[in-house]
Amino acid sequence: MKQRGRWAAHPETLTQHSTHQVIRAMTLESLDMSSRVIYRRCLPGGPWRRLLPGVILLHNNDPTPDQLVHAALLYAGESAIVTGEEACLRYGLRLPDAEGPRHIHLLVPHRQKLNSSEFVTIERTRHLPAPWLRAGVPLAPLVRATTDVVRRTRDSETVSRILIEAIQRGRCSPQALAEELDRGTKRGTAIPRRLLAEWSDIRSVAEAEAQKLAKSLPNPPTHQNAALYDRSGHYAGRPDFWWDDVGLAWEIDSMEFHFRSNDYARTLHRNTRYAALGIAVVQTLPSRLRTEPNAVLNELGDAYRAAEVRPRPPVSLRPAG
Incomplete structure (x- = not known):
């Protein structure tokens, strides 16, 4: 049977058009691959995996953290920024309970209509920060990433450990963290606000x-x-x-x-x-x-x-x- 499409004649083309072996389905279609072939290759036992709507992993093994992050960014679009736990880990913080399943929290412009999906949480914001690029991944500034973690954490002991790690290892000041909490939604900020109010300077932490x-x-x-x-x-x-x-x-x-x-x-x-x-x-x-x-x-x-x-x-x- 004669193979069709540029991807079949030149398999390396898929790698060239992917990031960490993650690729959009529409990119595959632009390489003359039909949606039926894409779907079939992602079925159980097939050579590929569907990670997110319209995002394909070009093998069927478990995805790496980098592959999950790039899949999330492909799903959310060029303006998306990684924040929360994933960003904190990429800044080198040691977070409690960070060994579980990877979950990617993304910030996108408020005007962008996009829903959370699978392992990706989409947060629309009117205060989209300028990203810090690390290893090709756009990250929210550490102060923002930290506050995005703690306002979704209900346990005061865990919140305390995260804030202390950001202050000691990440060199975030308590004042900067408190100011960042003031800029965003007040939901989920009672615990970190109380702790930061008690820590007037870095020594007191x-x-x-x-x-x-x-x-x-x-x-x-x-x-x-x-x-x-x-x-x-x-x-x-x-x-x-x-x-x-x-x-x-x-x-x-x-x-x-x-x-x-x-x-x-x-x-x-x-x-x-x-x-x-x-x-x-x-x-x-x-x-x-x-x-x-x-x-x-x-x-x-x-x-x-x-x-x-x-x-x-x-x-x-x-x-x-």
């Missing part, structure tokens, strides 16, 4: 995680952000967490948060003051609060027991009168 972790200790810190003074009434420091009974400080202000050299210099001066006064200090990377919580708890427990058997440093919570 890590402290919120540390405070939650410290509750697991047999001897939790006695004070948080309390000013310390030496015997002469001179300011000694303001540790993030303080055990006044044994004179132990815990600081969560590592190089992860030092954007300027003078921040780092202040930390060095503070640690020198602590050392001169005999204050034991435990320093913890903010990321370890999530990745190694048990190790952090063990370090704090060891430091507390060591502080118990040495003389308490000559500092107080009030300056000498």
